[in-house]
């Protein structure tokens with residue numbers, strides 16, 4: 287059982303979760319961790335850096351710009367601070383960006399190279415000429431405005447990720463749901479959130495905001511050879527890397543484990559010291575209900591919200607070795623280790639790792655090129671004929687209404703595509719989510735529908751006549767009109783239009799963002 291104390295007196299230590307792991311088991315885990323750390327050489331060194339640059343230049347000459355970019359980024363991460371290798375990595379990368387027609391990034395790299403110490407003088411005129419060329423090309427291009435999804439309403443004043451037409455309702459079943467505070471028509475963006483936790487598989491991406499190395503001029507961490515940032519702003523904003531720098535678990539292999547470690551580091555970084563983190567968690571553990579905090583405006587309340595994603599506080603014995611490994615890995619980080627100097631604090635950390643482990647295992651999911659855990663989307667329930675569709679673009683995830691929502695109605699999205707054959711869908715819902723779905727599509731509603739009324743509808747006829755699976759198929763507006771009229775009902779005709787709306791909107795938005 288999680289969070290059990292050694293005795294009932296207050297102030298007693300938590301029980302030792304790892305008591306059952308014998309010395310042999312402990313040594314095996316420590317060896318594993320050491321190996322992991324060795325493989326990914328976290329120390330900088332110009333010999334390694336220069337070798338990656340040489341490989342990068344080979345790729346560059348065979349016009350494999352993206353591969354060259356990856357190698358130059360590696361070279362940069364390994365280059366010793368202030369050395370010629372840093373300057374040359376920026377110089378060469380600027381040529382890659384130029385070839386990839388990313389002129390802004392090329393200019394940034396040229397400036398970084400020119401600003402680097404020990405740049406060989408012969409490169410200065412070459413870089414200046416390249417910069418001039420970039421500016422010329424850029425001034426000839428029409429600058430495209432950056433697309434960013436926006437909430438269709440003002441944001442909720444206590445929970446900035448959701449629109450002010452939604453609220454969190456705490457039910458008598460000890461559950462939290464997102465519900466509408468007024469009628470909402472189809473086509474409105476009502477939830478737009480950044481991930482609370484994310485771990486990226488690509489080694490050349492910003493550690494903070496995930497923007498991949500092809501799209502931005504990454505700068506390396508000054509201390510280790512594993513991590514890069516897209517800007518000094520992202521470098522400053524990232525509080526967790528400071529704690530793990532020098533002992534990062536490689537993301538290629540263990541995205542789930544990285545997410546758990548990250549969640550612990552984020553919790554530590556949220557509080558002044560471990561004592562206040564312990565007090566905060568202690569208070570949450572005393573709360574009897576699962577009710578969420580009244581706001582998610584600051585880091586502490588977001589952590590509160592995260593912490594409460596775990597419902598049962600159970601410890602599964604078969605997962606103990608993994609939890610122990612994670613705990614040991616965290617304790618191997620020198621900056622973290624010193625914070626847990628007493629047995630009382632270490633016992634607390636054991637339970638915290640197990641608690642976070644349960645949350646991440648249940649609520650994180652694979653997206654794009656990594657794993658994420660958003661706070662609000664994680665709480666949405668399922669319906670095959672849902673009133674929300676979840677859109678995952680390159681940099682965002684957000685929800686758009688796809689059926690009219692009545693005041694007081696609960697918001698949900700479909701965990702599986704509605705186009706999946708019903709039997710298969712039901713089996714997968716049961717197996718993966720323990721859900722027996724009773725939505726309009728699974729249990730056809732008994733409400734009589736005059737199908738002639740629908741087939742004679744002008745929007746219906748327009749959509750049926752003009753729909754093609756082309757991305758830019760212009761039926762989105764008619765679908766919205768139609769669903770606003772009939773979307774609260776359900777029939778095979780309505781289902782067809784519903785699916786067309788999902789398909790059209792999804793491709794439109796994921797192409798845009």
Ligand SMILES: [Zn+2]
Pocket residue numbers: 492493494495496497515516517520
């Ligand atoms: Zn960034």
Ligand SMILES: [Zn+2]
Pocket residue numbers: 507508509510511512513527531532
């Ligand atoms: Zn670092």
Ligand SMILES: [Zn+2]
Pocket residue numbers: 669670671723724725726727728
């Ligand atoms: Zn269903």
